[in-house]
Amino acid sequence: MNITQTLDAKGLACPMPIVKTKKAMDTLSTGDVLEVLATDKGALNDFKAWATAGGHTIVDQKEEAGVLYFYIQKA
Amino acid sequence: MEKKKTTIVLFSGDYDKAMAAYIIANGAAAYDHEVTIFHTFWGINALRKQEPVHVQKGFLEKMFAKMMPRGAEKLGLSNMNMAGMGPKMIKHVMNKHNALTLTQLIDMAQEQDIKLITCTMTMDLLGLQKEELLDGIEYAGVAAYLADAEDGNVNLFI
Numbered sequence: 001m002n003i004t005q006t007l008d009a010k011g012l013a014c015p016m017p018i019v020k021t022k023k024a025m026d027t028l029s030t031g032d033v034l035e036v037l038a039t040d041k042g043a044l045n046d047f048k049a050w051a052t053a054g055g056h057t058i059v060d061q062k063e064e065a066g067v068l069y070f071y072i073q074k075a
Numbered sequence: 076m077e078k079k080k081t082t083i084v085l086f087s088g089d090y091d092k093a094m095a096a097y098i099i100a101n102g103a104a105a106y107d108h109e110v111t112i113f114h115t116f117w118g119i120n121a122l123r124k125q126e127p128v129h130v131q132k133g134f135l136e137k138m139f140a141k142m143m144p145r146g147a148e149k150l151g152l153s154n155m156n157m158a159g160m161g162p163k164m165i166k167h168v169m170n171k172h173n174a175l176t177l178t179q180l181i182d183m184a185q186e187q188d189i190k191l192i193t194c195t196m197t198m199d200l201l202g203l204q205k206e207e208l209l210d211g212i213e214y215a216g217v218a219a220y221l222a223d224a225e226d227g228n229v230n231l232f233i
Contacts, residue, residue: 013174015102019183022105053106 001059001071004032010039010067017043018050021072025056028074033059036070043068081108081229082220088117088144089153090162090177096233097180103229104187112184113220115194118233119203121147121177122193128207136202143201147177185211192219 007024009017017038024034036047047070051058055075062069081103085096096112103110114122125146132140144150152161169176175183184191191212198204198214205214213219224230 011173013172015098015105016175018105019101019187022107050106 001033003035003071004028006035006037008037009043010037012038012040014040014042014046018046021047021050025054025072025074030074032074034072034074036072038068038070039066043070047072079106079108079229080111080223080227081106081231082111082113082224082227083230084113084115084220084232085118085121086116087153087233088120088150090147090150091152091154091165092233093118093121093147093150094177094180096231097177097184099231100189101180101183101187104184104189108228109223110184110187110189111192111220111223112189113192113194113215113223115197116201117143119193119197119201119208120144121150121181122191122208122212123147123203124207124209125149128204130204130206132202132204139202140207147181150177181209190223194220 005024005028007020009020017040021034021036028034047058051072057073058070059073060071081100083096083100085093087093100110100112120143123146125148151159152165155161166176192215193208193212195214195216
């Protein structure tokens with residue numbers, strides 16, 4: 001998987017992870033993959049819902065040492 | 076694709092309720108919605124400039140201006156306000172959790188092109204003038220709000 005851009009949203013509280021992700025996503029092109037790092041506990045459901053609403057695909061996600069990693073492919 | 080719309084009426088002048096409104100608004104903007112916040116009654120105080128502004132006012136208007144909170148950071152809490160202790164405590168906790176203050180949320184909303192509307196009828200009632208409110212906000216009445224709300228997908232009254 002080619003990661004086009006990484007966004008560090010660790011430590012940010014709702015709604016900032018989504019707001020920053022949206023901003024980063026706007027700069028990318030279709031098919032690009034954005035890696036997002038988040039620690040907000042709501043992120044798991046938030047990113048799923050946000051990606052679905054925008055038609056984007058979460059191609060992979062994982063949790064390591066309390067940090068959530070999302071790999072979102074732009075629609 | 077036509078954008079979805081979120082419209083919020085902010086009636087309350089409580090810090091916590093205004094925060095909730097602005098968090099939802101910013102989230103909705105990140106959801107690619109067109110977002111409108113219609114401020115009426117006490118909700119207008121969130122948009123007051125924090126510094127005093129000199130404008131011509133009658134006695135009652137001056138009284139109102141003095142008694143109402145001047146700007147977002149002066150708002151009280153809807154619960155546990157404890158004569159102003161509550162807001163101090165919650166801001167301390169918010170800072171610890173990296174949550175944005177109401178002022179920062181309002182800045183973020185303007186940056187995300189959220190339409191901030193102030194109800195001109197209540198402005199008159201409360202004796203507030205445009206010079207006392209933040210720049211970049213719109214002034215309108217119920218019809219302008221309804222125009223956005225009638226094809227809205229999310230509509231809240233806070």
